[in-house]
Amino acid sequence: MQSSFWLDKWKADQIGFHLPEAHPLLKKFYQQVFDGVQDVFVPLCGKSVDMSFLHAQQISVVGAELSPIAVADFFTEQFPGQEVSSQVLNGSSLAQPSSGLILQSSIDNLRLLIGDYFALEQSMLFSVSQSNEPFPVTGIYDRAALIALPDTVRSEYVKQLVKLIPAASMLLITLDYEQQAMNGPPFSVTQDEVEGLFEFANIKILSRKNIIDKEPRFKDKGLSAFYESVYHIRW
Numbered sequence: 001m002q003s004s005f006w007l008d009k010w011k012a013d014q015i016g017f018h019l020p021e022a023h024p025l026l027k028k029f030y031q032q033v034f035d036g037v038q039d040v041f042v043p044l045c046g047k048s049v050d051m052s053f054l055h056a057q058q059i060s061v062v063g064a065e066l067s068p069i070a071v072a073d074f075f076t077e078q079f080p081g082q083e084v085s086s087q088v089l090n091g092s093s094l095a096q097p098s099s100g101l102i103l104q105s106s107i108d109n110l111r112l113l114i115g116d117y118f119a120l121e122q123s124m125l126f127s128v129s130q131s132n133e134p135f136p137v138t139g140i141y142d143r144a145a146l147i148a149l150p151d152t153v154r155s156e157y158v159k160q161l162v163k164l165i166p167a168a169s170m171l172l173i174t175l176d177y178e179q180q181a182m183n184g185p186p187f188s189v190t191q192d193e194v195e196g197l198f199e200f201a202n203i204k205i206l207s208r209k210n211i212i213d214k215e216p217r218f219k220d221k222g223l224s225a226f227y228e229s230v231y232h233i234r235w
């Protein structure tokens with residue numbers, strides 16, 4: 001999936017994936033998965049309200065998102081009137097942005113990196129604790145990130161995740177359905193695929209439900225089953 005696909009979606013405000021409130025399954029499982037975790041990385045974060053939810057639980061958040069529109073909207077909508085600082089992280093200048101440009105926008109303990117997830121470096125994820133000692137991010141929250149990617153890049157996504165965060169406790173929410181009946185995104189990612197992608201890790205399934213009756217836009221596409229699953233993955 002080309003970057004332009006997502007950048008165009010944000011420009012056209014076609015963001016049916018965005019939820020107005022924190023995800024109920026994050027609320028249900030975050031304490032279990034992020035027990036003892038101080039920092040959570042949110043790849044492909046959009047302008048997810050889930051990040052403000054985690055931040056409100058005193059967890060530091062680092063999100064990564066391609067679209068500057070999503071990031072600007074996030075701060076305007078979630079933290080109106082609050083001063084947001086911005087910084088270029090990878091040496092490119094704002095006046096002459098390169099394709100690898102990574103910017104960060106932040107308020108206290110909540111930073112969004114603007115750029116390509118696959119171009120991120122581990123040092124960009126380090127946050128600064130109150131004692132000004134850097135410490136690594138150890139939590140990962142993935143809702144609609146893995147399932148936003150076509151199958152050809154999902155293993156690259158996982159490789160990059162492990163490179164960025166060598167020891168992690170991850171809350172992963174996926175969807176699976178009959179892929180032939182509909183084109184993604186969201187793509188169908190089955191339990192077998194999750195087990196294959198994370199074969200090096202400890203995987204526990206926390207929940208799996210058919211939510212088709214709550215998803216009229218997918219029912220209208222002819223689907224009779226639409227499973228939402230939650231995993232706790234540790235490595």
Ligand SMILES: C[S@@+](CC[C@H](N)C(=O)[O-])C[C@H]1O[C@@H](n2cnc3c(N)ncnc32)[C@H](O)[C@@H]1O
Pocket residue numbers: 003006007017018019043044045046047048064065066067070115116117118143144145148185
């Ligand atoms: C389906 S949306 C999910 C957003 C968010 N996780 C949520 O739950 O609302 C996928 C997001 O990933 C972003 N994205 C896609 N490819 C990306 C990449 N290579 N690097 C960073 N962000 C990317 C898109 O712009 C989009 O906002």
